[in-house]
Amino acid sequence: MAADKPAETTVEVVSIPPGKMPCYIHHGVLRKETPEEHVRQRVARSLVEEYGYDRDDLHIEFPVKVGSGRAKRVDIAIFPPGAEHKQELIKTIVEAKREDVRPSDKKAGIEQLKSYMSASLRCKWGLWVGAEMLALEKELDEKKSSKNPFLDATDIPLAGAEKPKRLHFSDLVPATNGLSSVFRRAHNYLHVNASLPKEKAFFEFLKLIFCKIYDETEGHGDLAFSVTSEEKKNALGQKKLAGRISEIFKKVRERYPFIFPDISEKIELDNRSLAYCVAELQKFSLIQTGSDVKGEAYEEIVNVTSRRDHGAFFTPRNVCDLAINMLFSTYPKSEHLKLKILDPACGTGGFLRATLIYLNDVIFDQEHQKWGGDEKEAQRHTSSRLKSLCDQNIYGIDKLAELVRASQMNLALHGDGSTNVVRANSLTPVGEWDGSASDKVGLEQFDVVVTNPPFGSRLPIDDPHILEQYELSTFGAKAPRTSMPPEHLFIERCLQFLKPGGRLAIVLPDSILTNPGLEFIRKWILTQAWLIGSVDLPREMFARSDTHTLTSVLLLKNLLNRKQTLSLAAESCLSMTYSWQLLIVSVGTCEELLSGKGLLMETK
Known part of the structure; x- marks a missing residue:
């Protein structure tokens, strides 16, 4: 007898035309896509997912009669559970504006919200969201309201509550x-x-x-x-x-x-x-909020600490995640929790945070299996193991005190490893560092180095005492070079930090990979490391930092023996004819990078 065929299911495919966006509250409704609409939809989502209101009790663009004029539409009206959607039953009104609109704005400011609340007899609460978030409580007693009908509030009540209160942990x-x-x-x-x-x-x-x-x-x-x-x-x-x-x-x-x-x-x-x-x-x-959400929120404000005058630019989160995933993929999974990792120009800690999140996922998978799928027990043990592991294996260096602190805070926010972020100039001799840095970080100590070094010919390294540490200052030159940009020297310093066989992922300007005048750097690299791959990043990747420098992520494996060299002809120094593991990916847009398109190709 033939087996029964599985029941067919119908999947609704909704095509959203350009310039439109779906409404979070009203299923099937499309709204005009504007900056203000994005704010309104985010607030609507928050009312459901964070405040606990039922979608059926919310109404977007609900008409409210104000005075003798025609009805005006409030952004979001909130009704008591199961109540009919009538103006006289509105409990809370929410107005959502663009993030550049101030509460004092004559047309869209806080006074507009007050007028809607006044026209809705039972509306006790109001929330205005724009450049700030302001909450109001309306006095419903007519005798008291004649003096001051609107009082400042901390927030609107959570679903089921009558008013905001001092919170317990269970309320969060x-x-x-x-x-x-x-x-x-x-x-x-x-x-x-x-x-x-x-x-x-x-x-x-x-x-x-x-x-x-x-x-x-x-x-x-x-x-x-x-x-x-x-x-x-x-x-x-x-x-x-x-x-x-x-x-x-x-x-x-x-x-x-x-x-x-x-x-x-x-x-x-x-x-x-x-x-x-x-x-x-x-x-x-915040302790129950996912690392991806906290990371995105941190990224929103951390860019203000970028020091362009020092050639330091904020590294986007997706570039950090890409580099970390590529690096770990070059090691057997059994070794992932044993790797010692360094970012010698850590800035605000983006690469270290990405490492921490990657390790968290590895540990959680182990604990989840160990505890038979009990997520709470798995998470509890994951947190303690992650802190211990990061305190042993994650390290960072930056020469600017404010960036060291920003990186420490970033790591502490996500699980820790913050004790190992130290202040030093990675390019100076290690012997010149103070004890707190040199006690934690040394040459040939790390399995993985990942970094986005400072760029710029306007930041030359011209101290002969520093330059003489580096082979690149003389390699292929008739006389020692008297000045070099920092990103050139960081390539060599990063390889010096690595153990033999260690891996390096470094963000570099494309000029190092393509400029004929910098051929000596490419030749030198091939005397020191195997080229695993290169990812060409989109031009707009660092646009938020006001730089449009073309960049790539270069992935290298340190040679097992530093005395070993590769005899290469100058004209073929980056040829693909060598029997190396090599992956070169060109990513045309930020969307492609975010989607991972082309990044799962196997190396040959």
Whole structure:
């Protein structure tokens, strides 16, 4: 008897025309794609996934009659569970604007929200999201409302709650992709409203992130990193909050003395700005939020620390992930947790963070299998193993103190390894480094080196004491070179950091790979390492850092014996005729890089 055929299923394929985007709340509805619509859809997603509201109780572009004029459409109306969608039943109104719109805007600012709330008799709560996030509570008692009908609130209530409150850990929810917008709004608030330089605002905000994570980990009962509406709207309440956060930060300093070595360091924010940031962050559980979400959010604000004057540019997250995945793929899986890894120009720690996330996934898979699919137990053991492993095997160097701190914070946010990020100039003799750096990092110690070194002929290395360490300063030259760009020397220094047989992934300007005048570098590379592959990156890859330099990721394997050399003819120094493992990939667009198109080809 023939076996029954499996039931056929129909998959709905929706074609979205250019200039349109799907509505998160109303299934099948397409909206015009605009910057404001993207904000509205993110807020709508947050209301469902983070605040806990049911989609059926939300209505986008709900018409509200204001005065004697024609009805106006509010961005999002929230109704009581199961209630009919009528103006007189609206409980909360949300207005979402472009991220450059200020609350004081005459047409789209906070006054517009107040007018909608006033026209909706039972609407008690309002949320305005644009350049800032502001919440309002409307006084429904007519006798009291005549004086001040709108009061500042920390947030709108979570689904099922009557009003915002001091939160317990059980009230927190993992953040979604909207965390990027939260980080960006809070950082911009500190820059604009607290009048802090962008870099100062970045580090003050990260102090709060550390306090938030510490409170989630160690707190119990009412969380200290939480603010009520009553506290936020008056000076005494803001002062009480500042006292709680100050006490948390003292404990953070004790836990991370290498990040905060100055015992007198404190949070340098005015109380109003502090209350704003706490209100933005308080409902999220950062320790339960996925590394990809935290990484994307961190990336939103970390670019402000890039030091273009030092040739340092922020490395996009997808480039970091690409390089790390390629490097690990050159080793057997059984060795992945044994590899010692260094970024000698670590900047804000992008490559190290990508390494940490890769190792986290490897360990979690092992623990998940070990504990029979129990995800909570697997995650608990993964966290402790990951911290121990990173403290042993992940290392970083940068010469700028502010970037060392940014990298340390990045790693601590994602699982750790932050103790091994040190301040030093990787190109100077190791003997000149201070003890904290030279005790942790030395030559020929690492299995993997990955980096995006500083670029630029305007940053020449012309100190003869430094240049004489490098063969490249004399290789193929009639007389020693008196000046070289840093990226040239970083190639040699990275290979010096590697053990024999170690792997290197380095981001380089394409001129090193193609310029006839730099042929000596290509020849020298082939006397020191096997060329595994090269990935040609899209021109726009570093556009956010205001540079359009054509770049590639070069993947090399250090020779097992440094005395071994390859006799190569000059005209064929990059020929593919040698029996090497070689993969050259040209990635035409950022979309192709993100999708991994062409990157899973097997080497030959």
